[in-house]
Amino acid sequence: MKNLFADIIIANTNVDRPFTYLIPINLRDKVTRGCPVLIEFGKLTKKGYIIDIKEESDIDISKLKYITDIEKGGLSTDENLLRLAIWIKHRYGVTFDKAIATVMPVKSGMKEKSNNEIFLNGEIEESVLDELRRKRKTAGIRLLEELKKTFSLPQSYVNKELKVNSATIKKMVEEGYITVGTKKVKSNPLLPVLKSLGVDKFSEIQKPKEYILNEEQKQVTDIFKTDFCTGERNTYLLHGITGSGKTLVFINMIKYVISNGLQAIVLIPEISLTYQTVLRMVEYFGDRVAIINSKLSKNEKFYQFDRIKKDDADVIIGPRSAIFAPVKRLGLIVIDEEHDSAYKNESVPTFNIRDVAGKLAKIAGASLILASATPTPETYNRAINGEIKLLELKKRAKNTSLPKVSIVDMRDELKRGNRSIFSNKLKTLIEDRLRKHEQVMLFMNRRGYSSFVSCRFCGEAIKCKHCDVTMTLHNNNKLICHYCGYSVDLPKVCPSCGSKYIANFGTGTQKLEVMTREVFPNAKVLRMDTDSVSKKNSANDMIRDFARGDADILIGTQMIVKGHDFDNVTLVGIMAADTSLYVSNYNSAQRTFELLTQAAGRAGRAKTGEAVIQTYKPENYAIAAAAAQDYKKYFENEMAYRKLGGYPPTCYMLTVMFSSIKEEELNKCAIGIVGILKSDNKFKKSTIIGPTDPSVVKVKDYYRKLVYIKNTNYDILLDIQKKIEEGLNSYRNVGAVYDFN
Ligand SMILES: Nc1ncnc2c1ncn2[C@@H]1O[C@H](COP(=O)(O)OP(=O)(O)OP(=O)(O)O)[C@@H](O)[C@H]1O
Ligand SMILES: [Zn+2]
Known part of the structure; x- marks a missing residue:
């Protein structure tokens, strides 16, 4: 042999x-x-x-x-x-x-605990439930009420999500209400996931409206189809203005790929914030969809992966990690809202899923679609260079135009004696919308009540004990560190000098909410930020409530700008447009343009809309271009800035964050290693900047130093990384994290 x-x-x-x-x-x-x-x-x-x-x-x-x-x-x-x-x-x-x-995000050994399924033994009369209620058997009632809707449920779901324990189940079996069996009758595999999105029954999912693609949409879909059927596999940038119907376009592309016997993975930034997209997938593809959700239990996740392995799904939708789903016949990967920062993996390896998806598409022989109204300059640059194919949608799908955007210079408001958080213009427009029963969104990129608290006597701001940042005041009178979560009660006197003249400065979403209620006492106001959505499903609950018209004004952080499609929103107010500009990062203008354009883009999607940008920096190019809704203008400015500063995409950049509990050793190490790199002839052509301080020097008791290394040759950066690793061997208490851009 x-x-x-x-x-x-x-x-x-x-x-x-x-x-x-x-x-x-x-x-x-x-x-x-x-x-x-x-x-x-x-x-x-x-x-x-x-x-x-x-x-x-x-x-x-x-x-x-x-x-x-x-x-x-x-x-x-x-x-x-x-x-x-x-x-x-x-x-x-x-x-x-x-x-x-x-x-391999789903590990072995997480097999679904015996596939026990709980079945209802026939119809349950209301009188039976009443009897149980009288006896206060709340867990039992919970279970029966759920079972009435779905007939059968996995035991794991009943235990974990409904919090009905095995003793109760056993009793109910003895009393003849239910039977525990194996999964002979298949319950809908998506139900637990849909429940977490606030959908109780599969029958609640509507059949999709059969839209006819408009001319532009048809054109770009046809380009894709022609390529695909001739065996061409490409990366595409689907660049469509906000509300141009990108979702419908890629749904049609996916349909085509499935009709060719292949499967698709759709990545979305965050499931609870983009549940509209998830539901639309289920509308179109029914139970051939597998949903990967970070909030699923390990078993549920395993179950979804298992379905994919058993070829029980054509479309897999989920955040970042869904890219690693065990798909056998991959034909297409879609990354929706390509610009979103959620696509960056912040822990090691710190990749952008876009790059990983690009590689996987090549390996698997699939196409890749990057969809966005505000693509990253990196991606748009590749499209301009002809490296990837550009598909453009320039019109809104529902025959409305982009919202009219006006800029209000808040310095002028102050000069005119208006000290309110609302400019006169925004206030008048909000009143108008409330009168017309149309909805308003107010975007503010900072949560909490006040951005910081400081002493008017000695001038010291109150800082976190563990981090080198000021603490944020929340409306429960607690100071919270947004870096490590450390919290203390608001002190009565200044911790530095003991004076009682401490005051809060700056505004966060909580204060905005209070002020909005004061100025518009008759409006129903809803606030959405990480503080208000900490409950398991409240993000999508809030989005759904607002879409149903349960509130007049939705206040929120970047959470409220992500791709939502609300027909009745005709006004968007952007409260402190410049906040994101002050982050010391070469991405800050990009981030600002993105947030403002996306925020403004929530207005007037079905009827004429308007947006107001309140700022202290109206001349900044990101703000001006966002107001003009002019991506190309923004892109030209951004690229000029990146070329000037030597930032990606004009080169590759490795950011090294050294950190240590011991400040002195950290400094010695960072300086020492930079010295080694600079004296090495092999790295002569690299630009090495640092060590410098990051904008926050200390986080969770760890001191940090940054070093930036730039080169047009990626491999050199890998060599440099190896060299740094060698160098680190001499410093026991220092660690490094590498970020390749
Ligand atoms: N051909 C069409 N006919 C009618 N309505 C359409 C059509 N295409 C899309 N729509 C509708 O237009 C709205 C906007 O579509 P969608 O949410 O996909 O926009 P988008 O391009 O993803 O925008 P954003 O970038 O702001 O998220 C949706 O309500 C969608 O149902
Ligand atoms: Zn802290």
Whole structure:
């Protein structure tokens, strides 16, 4: 019999390359690519992953060892994902283990606890429920009421979500209400997920309106289809103004891909904030949708992944990590709201999912669609250069035009004696909308009550004990650190000098809410920010309530600007447009343009609308371009700024954040390592900036230093990362986090 060889990547080592092993006869039928195996490596037994199986090898057979065994209970990685992991390892300079863990967000061993299902034993009369109510059997009632709607429910769901314990279930079985069985009658697999989005029954999901694509929409869809049917797989930027119907366009593209026997992954920034998009997917694709939701329990997540593995879904929708779903016939990846910062993975490896998705599309032979009204300059630049295909939608879908946007210079308001948070213009317009029973959204990019509290006597602001930032006042009279969550009661006297003249400055969403209620006492006001939506489902509850017209004014942080489609909103007020400009990051103008354009874009989607931008910096290019709703103008300015400063996309940039509890050692280390880099001839052509202080020096008791390294050659940055890692060996108390842009 001929020999069979396997190329294996060894986990838990620093060796990058694969090693060849012989496959023993007893394992021949069992091993596959991506399969975890045990091998002898040096004198140790190690775990590895098979990345290739072949019939020939150039290596002398006498030097090769046999694979010891297949690792029991290990989860094998899909071949595409394995290749993606290898790429992630190299691209972001992480260990292979880390890369594998990244592409396998659902671990083994989380099998659904026996697939027990609870069934209702026939109709439940109201009188039975009344009887239970009299006996105060609340858990039992909860269960029966749910079962009345769906007939059967997974036991895991009943235990976890309905909080009905096994003792109660046992009793109810004995009393003849329910039966526990296996999942013979399949309950709808999406129900638990939909419930978390506030939809109780599958029948509540409406059939989609059969829209006819308008001319523009048809044109771009046709370009995609033609490419796809001729076997061309591309990356596309779907750049459409707010409200141009991008969702409908990519739904049609997905339909086409499915009709070709393939599957699609749709990434959205955050499920609870984009539940309208999720529901639209379910409207169109029914139970062939799998939803990955970060709020799902591990079992529910495993269940969704299992469905995908069993080929029970054509469309997979979810946040970032849904890209790693075990899809077998991937034809299309869509990244909706491509610009959203939620696509950045902030922990190691710190990638943007856009880049990872781009690689996966190549590996799997799929197309990639990046959709946005405000694409990142990086992506738009690639479209301009012809690297990716540009598909444009320039008109709003419902025959309205973009909202009229006006800028109010708040310095002028002050000069005219208006000290209110509302400019005269905005106030008049809000009154007008309230009269007409139309809805208003007020966007403010800061939560809490006041941005900081300081002493009028000594001038000191109250700072967090653990972080080098001022604490934010919340309306429960607590000071909260937005970096670490540390909170204290508002002191009565200044902690620095003891004077009692402490006062709060600046405005957050909570104060805005109070003031809005004062100025418009008859309006129904709703506030949406991380403080008000901490409850499990309240974000989508609020969005739904507002869409139904339950409130006149919706106040909120960036949460309220994400792609929402409210027909009755005809006015958007942007309260302190400049807040995001003061963040010291080369992205701050981009972020500002994005937020303002997206916020303004919520107005007038179905009837004529208007937006007012209140600012102290009307001349800033991001603010001016957002007011003019002129992406190209913004892009030109942004690129000029990036070229001037030497920022991406004109080069690659590695940001290294050193951190340590010990300030002195941190300084010594950062200076020392920068010295090593600067004296190395190999890195001569790199721009090295720092070490400098980040805008917040201390977070959670850790001091931090930043070093920026720029180069037009990405590989050099990887070499530099290796060099830094070597250098760090001499400093026991310092760690580093790398961010490649
Ligand atoms: N061809 C069409 N005919 C009628 N209505 C349409 C059509 N296409 C889209 N719509 C409707 O237009 C509205 C806006 O669409 P959608 O939310 O997809 O816009 P968008 O491009 O994603 O905007 P944003 O970037 O602001 O999120 C939706 O209510 C949608 O149902
Ligand atoms: Zn803090």
